[in-house]
Amino acid sequence: MNDTFHEKSNDTSSLPILYSLRNCPYAMRARLAIFKAKQTVLLRDLVLSNKPAEMIAVSPKGTVPVIVLANGKVIEESLEVMLWALQQTDPADLLHCHQDGALSEMLLLINEFDINFKISLEAYKCAKRYQEDNVAQCRAVCEQYIQQLEQRLTEHAFLMSEKESLADIALIPFIRQFARIERQWYLQSPYPMVRRWLNGYLQSPVFTKVMAKHPLWADEPQDVLFGAN
Structure with missing residues (x-):
């Protein structure tokens, strides 16, 4: 099933983890790119007043979005998250890769x-x-x-x-x-x-899905799939 969010009981250890804040514009655009790229990540929604220790451990600056890849690499800037997602897959050619410059x-x-x-x-x-x-x-x-x-x-x-x-x-x-x-x-x-x-x-419909509410990770630490699988 494409372009969906749901909880998953199977092993998700190979998926990137995305720390996000629903209404943060930087996190919003990162989610848009991940969704458009049809990538799948584990979404951990948070509030800045209660930042997960797991996030601070990998990204001490404490801002979102932060994505932790399966190989341990941490990407901390929204534009870099967007480029990472679209460099994996870019079905709509959002990078305009065939146009010089x-x-x-x-x-x-x-x-x-x-x-x-x-x-x-x-x-x-x-x-x-x-x-x-x-x-x-x-x-x-x-x-x-x-x-x-x-x-x-x-x-x-x-x-x-x-x-x-x-x-x-x-x-x-x-x-x-x-x-x-x-x-x-x-x-x-x-x-x-x-x-x-x-x-x-x-x-x-894409924006509606990207802006969907999910349980806060600090309150209910569950694996929530975001994107496509």
């Missing part, structure tokens, strides 16, 4: 959003949360990046081309956050292509 271009775009947009997004979230008087200014800084995406999506259905790519699933969780800060403003904003693109993900 495509991956480099994707990584440059992702890096720009991971660093510069993320800083602006955090400032925007804080301004709204604490009802500061510079919400509009903070939003305007974020809009410089949203406008880039709007332009790309005016030219083709996804960020890089007519096909979905690594860049799409890497940025979706952060654009989702942006859209939720001032919901009414966002729905009337001059970014119809971004809204179409984001809604396409949020309303998809």
Whole structure:
């Protein structure tokens, strides 16, 4: 059975272990890549206030996602987890492996959003949360990046081309956050292509499965299969 989650009683010692946090955008995009790659991992959902000792032992920095491979290798950054998954199997060609320079271009775009947009997004979230008087200014800084995406999506259905790519699933969780800060403003904003693109993900069966709730590992340490088997 493909694209499913369920508990398994058989031996799972050869499967990677993924420590994740359901609503963390970094963990979210790692799960998206693993799911799109049709990989299977043991999912251990957690809350940051109660980090499993097993995770801290292999990754003392204590952030998610963390994946522990069967050979003991630990991958601690979300983008590296995504690349690991898609380098194993990439049935939808999210890496655009037949297009020269495509991956480099994707990584440059992702890096720009991971660093510069993320800083602006955090400032925007804080301004709204604490009802500061510079919400509009903070939003305007974020809009410089949203406008880039709007332009790309005016030219083709996804960020890089007519096909979905690594860049799409890497940025979706952060654009989702942006859209939720001032919901009414966002729905009337001059970014119809971004809204179409984001809604396409949020309303998809894949996103529903990737965002499914599972028992917290600290409360109920059971092997939960995530992905495809």
